[in-house]
Amino acid sequence: MTRVINFGAGPSALPHSVLEEAAKGLLNFHGTGIGVAEISHRSKAFTGFLTNLESLIRTQLDVPATHSILFTQGGGTGQFSAVVLNILARHRLLYPDLTNAERHLDYVITGSWSEKAADEAKRLGGGTVNIAVDSRPYSKDGKSFDNIPSHDRYSFSPDPALIYYCENETVDGVQFGYEEGEQTSFPFELFPQGTLLPLVADYSSSFMSRPIPRLADHAVIYAGAQKNIGPAGLTILIVRQDCLVDVDAAAKLGAVPVPLSMSYKVLADAKSLYNTPSVLPIYIAGLVLERMKENGGMPYYEDVNRRKAEKVYAALKRGEEKGVMQSKVKEGGGRSWMNVVFDIVGGPDALSKFISGAEAKGLHELKGHRSVGGIRASLYNAITEGEVDQLVAYMDEFTNAN
Amino acid sequence: MTRVINFGAGPSALPHSVLEEAAKGLLNFHGTGIGVAEISHRSKAFTGFLTNLESLIRTQLDVPATHSILFTQGGGTGQFSAVVLNILARHRLLYPDLTNAERHLDYVITGSWSEKAADEAKRLGGGTVNIAVDSRPYSKDGKSFDNIPSHDRYSFSPDPALIYYCENETVDGVQFGYEEGEQTSFPFELFPQGTLLPLVADYSSSFMSRPIPRLADHAVIYAGAQKNIGPAGLTILIVRQDCLVDVDAAAKLGAVPVPLSMSYKVLADAKSLYNTPSVLPIYIAGLVLERMKENGGMPYYEDVNRRKAEKVYAALKRGEEKGVMQSKVKEGGGRSWMNVVFDIVGGPDALSKFISGAEAKGLHELKGHRSVGGIRASLYNAITEGEVDQLVAYMDEFTNAN
Structure with a gap:
């Protein structure tokens, strides 16, 4: 089995190149x-x-x-x-x-x-x-x-x-x-x-x-x-x-x-x-x-992490406008760049459908914390912008199909 | 560089097969x-x-x-x-x-x-x-x-x-x-x-x-x-x-x-x-x-570890009889199976000679703890009997040459 994209909240994804070096x-x-x-x-x-x-x-x-x-x-x-x-x-x-x-x-x-x-x-x-x-x-x-x-x-x-x-x-x-x-x-x-x-x-x-x-x-x-x-x-x-x-x-x-x-x-x-x-x-x-x-330190990660979060919150907003998704965190500041927490409207079945659809596309560990429920997408440093783009594409696909 | 034999006191040697599995x-x-x-x-x-x-x-x-x-x-x-x-x-x-x-x-x-x-x-x-x-x-x-x-x-x-x-x-x-x-x-x-x-x-x-x-x-x-x-x-x-x-x-x-x-x-x-x-x-x-x-659990390790310790203490005794080595721990019980601690008679030069001679044979991490000095050979589970035999052969060679 190839590696999947791991949006888990921690322990969480590490860069593939680092893991290969660590194995040596x-x-x-x-x-x-x-x-x-x-x-x-x-x-x-x-x-x-x-x-x-x-x-x-x-x-x-x-x-x-x-x-x-x-x-x-x-x-x-x-x-x-x-x-x-x-x-x-x-x-x-x-x-x-x-x-x-x-x-x-x-x-x-x-x-x-x-x-x-x-x-x-x-x-x-x-x-x-x-x-x-x-x-x-x-x-x-x-x-x-x-x-x-x-x-x-x-x-x-x-x-x-x-x-x-x-x-x-x-x-x-x-x-x-x-x-x-x-x-x-x-x-x-x-x-x-x-x-x-x-x-x-x-x-x-x-x-x-x-x-x-x-x-x-x-x-x-x-x-x-x-x-x-x-x-x-x-x-x-x-x-x-x-x-x-x-x-x-x-x-x-x-x-x-x-x-x-x-x-x-x-x-x-x-x-x-x-x-x-x-x-x-x-x-x-x-x-x-x-x-x-080597990647450019904090200025690089600040830029990338800001863009990653903005993209996911934008997709979440499109989901909210269609009544398919619901942010857990209030709008207007305070939304985490690292952990995007939201609900799928429609109860446990809709939630399961979102998660299984994501897994079919190799997007894993999206289930929210047991005390909060819903979805949590963690966008730590090791998650690339390209991987976020895949999540965003899936969120939009889900929004448009529901 | 190939792997050396690591007699370090901890962190210490792990089985090679385990490390290969862990790397995967x-x-x-x-x-x-x-x-x-x-x-x-x-x-x-x-x-x-x-x-x-x-x-x-x-x-x-x-x-x-x-x-x-x-x-x-x-x-x-x-x-x-x-x-x-x-x-x-x-x-x-x-x-x-x-x-x-x-x-x-x-x-x-x-x-x-x-x-x-x-x-x-x-x-x-x-x-x-x-x-x-x-x-x-x-x-x-x-x-x-x-x-x-x-x-x-x-x-x-x-x-x-x-x-x-x-x-x-x-x-x-x-x-x-x-x-x-x-x-x-x-x-x-x-x-x-x-x-x-x-x-x-x-x-x-x-x-x-x-x-x-x-x-x-x-x-x-x-x-x-x-x-x-x-x-x-x-x-x-x-x-x-x-x-x-x-x-x-x-x-x-x-x-x-x-x-x-x-x-x-x-x-x-x-x-x-x-x-x-x-x-x-x-x-x-x-x-x-x-x-x-898989190796047989505690009975297996008890046997092997006992033999490993007996072999090293026997070589140490031969070194003592020739006036080349000196056990730190009293005879008659209380000697560790895991950490064999001894001195090389003849001061720092003799000690250095023992250590560098050992390293030339791929036997590493034999230096004693900084508070005690001398030599410490740690014989934990991952050290094989064959590796102990190499240490014993070297100890005997050193004893006979000095």
């Missing part, structure tokens, strides 16, 4: 005579590869010297905990005399992932969770994650220990606006410039799909690799260095103890090699990032 | 038209593979129905924290009224990994660490990890919350005795039979190299995959079901909060799919375990 590396890594899954993570061949990987991210995303780039395991779920523990440890060291009730963790809730992250902060304790905004009251039906709220709807604490948002909600297809001046962008202007903002962003499903607005203002940006840049099992962190704190000193002052493998400082001090990293996912991510650089 | 799976997994690194972890193809992986472990290790087999990320270092947090949560729920000083965590220290694990328990708090035994006072020089203490040297707490040991110390080359009645075995007889012992074992570097003695008496057995069964990035847990506890209920009673991704119950309830697992390392581990079953 499995047997022999950089001429060492040892496969990449078998080589010591402390070997020169591997540490050199890791250094280059960091540089590929730093250069393409324009990460300033104030921020360290770290590699770990455990995905977004691990970071739901780790960011709270590290940032609260930092806050404890800065303000040892505050009560937990005075340590405000401000969460921006725009989808199921940011909601889970806020739930984890509530579980761990050590601070008080404030929901700066929840987008559901502003949705079409009053209960769905289908929009990004406008800036006047946020209510942040006066001096929060943590400000948290999820840049792209993979399940719900909602993403912060990207265009200059958009009301659906993250409301950076509500915070003072040039301060060490405790701003944390989950970029798991949009990392390196386009430049990161106001990157330098972030305390922590993290991303699981398994969307745009590699296999599951690798988590990438961009951490501003004032957030690399001595968690043990903070625990002595009453902060929640931090498992050693979750300490950002431990990770940074050991250059991401405190313990054995997930060598194989790191290798494949390195191949992907090298290829991205 | 990277491009197309089980005829799905999607590579294994790209496929949804909730797809039928992958969940079926995971169920089979569990069954391959359960059958070959004879894991009873009382124990769950779980897959996670983060390696041994992650488990240093997770076992303490989960087992202390269990203890808190069983005995809510004890003080932390009354919650005894008994650590058996036989090498640098068990020492690190005990250090992590001290960091996390919630209980009091008791060193049941430290092997260093019984070493040749009074300060090295070169032996397993005899049973009369252990001093366990009357009713410990946790009893911890590391079955094989990868860095130091020390392993608990395996033969019936050996004084270097773990002193199971010091504990009452048929109770729910809070016994935890780190099997990272010996997992599935031979059967696990008294497996059913263990609360938790864990192992990083990157020695005998797969690439780094996968951690395997065998957890007795009474240790799958509600960590939030325990936290309400004063236990240390547990990051959600470290909760054994969360992992078990979701059949190891609470969040995206490290799909690619899991796939390769599955191929390795399938091959192990």
Whole structure:
């Protein structure tokens, strides 16, 4: 069987050329005579590869010297905990005399992932969770994650220990606006410039799909690799260095103890090699990032990903005009470039018909997340514009036939 | 360049046939038209593979129905924290009224990994660490990890919350005795039979190299995959079901909060799919375990691994008799089947000569851990008896020439 087009939400498609290269590396890594899954993570061949990987991210995303780039395991779920523990440890060291009730963790809730992250902060304790905004009251039906709220709807604490948002909600297809001046962008202007903002962003499903607005203002940006840049099992962190704190000193002052493998400082001090990293996912991510650089880096992907999304949303609009399709996400900003989520009008039979018709054309993994239903087309970096054109042609064909 | 023989301590050699199969799976997994690194972890193809992986472990290790087999990320270092947090949560729920000083965590220290694990328990708090035994006072020089203490040297707490040991110390080359009645075995007889012992074992570097003695008496057995069964990035847990506890209920009673991704119950309830697992390392581990079953399972590997170790230790003894080599680990039990650690007599020049001579014969990664020095030959499952014969021939040649 030949390869199909994989619109899955993650783990998701990787470039064919990268997979062919990785298949060779499995047997022999950089001429060492040892496969990449078998080589010591402390070997020169591997540490050199890791250094280059960091540089590929730093250069393409324009990460300033104030921020360290770290590699770990455990995905977004691990970071739901780790960011709270590290940032609260930092806050404890800065303000040892505050009560937990005075340590405000401000969460921006725009989808199921940011909601889970806020739930984890509530579980761990050590601070008080404030929901700066929840987008559901502003949705079409009053209960769905289908929009990004406008800036006047946020209510942040006066001096929060943590400000948290999820840049792209993979399940719900909602993403912060990207265009200059958009009301659906993250409301950076509500915070003072040039301060060490405790701003944390989950970029798991949009990392390196386009430049990161106001990157330098972030305390922590993290991303699981398994969307745009590699296999599951690798988590990438961009951490501003004032957030690399001595968690043990903070625990002595009453902060929640931090498992050693979750300490950002431990990770940074050991250059991401405190313990054995997930060598194989790191290798494949390195191949992907090298290829991205050759393709033209962020300007190239920003252009292509914008066009890909515009084409699919345009086809969706044609489907809506004929009453065949229905976008899940409100019009007017907040629609994700990465995950296009929509319904097929006509119930389960119509949905099945769309999916089986797509599969007959080699367009796979279009079923929506089990909590949302419908269709979800994920348009990550590895999905080419030509593949999007095939999806669009099929959507139009379906619209016209129904 | 052809492949070399890789005696590295981990990440370490994998079977060539498995790597060739994995290279195909990277491009197309089980005829799905999607590579294994790209496929949804909730797809039928992958969940079926995971169920089979569990069954391959359960059958070959004879894991009873009382124990769950779980897959996670983060390696041994992650488990240093997770076992303490989960087992202390269990203890808190069983005995809510004890003080932390009354919650005894008994650590058996036989090498640098068990020492690190005990250090992590001290960091996390919630209980009091008791060193049941430290092997260093019984070493040749009074300060090295070169032996397993005899049973009369252990001093366990009357009713410990946790009893911890590391079955094989990868860095130091020390392993608990395996033969019936050996004084270097773990002193199971010091504990009452048929109770729910809070016994935890780190099997990272010996997992599935031979059967696990008294497996059913263990609360938790864990192992990083990157020695005998797969690439780094996968951690395997065998957890007795009474240790799958509600960590939030325990936290309400004063236990240390547990990051959600470290909760054994969360992992078990979701059949190891609470969040995206490290799909690619899991796939390769599955191929390795399938091959192990075809080869004859544990009886086969027990026999081969015993013979491999005996051959290398015999060559080491010949080197010692000629004054050319020096075992790091005391004779008389406690010598690892997996990691043979020794010195070349004559200082750094002699050591370099041994290593470069070995490399000229295609025998690689023999340098000892940086904290111990000397030579370390790791004889994991993927190292064949024929490859060991090549090492032994070289050791003898070196002995006779010096």
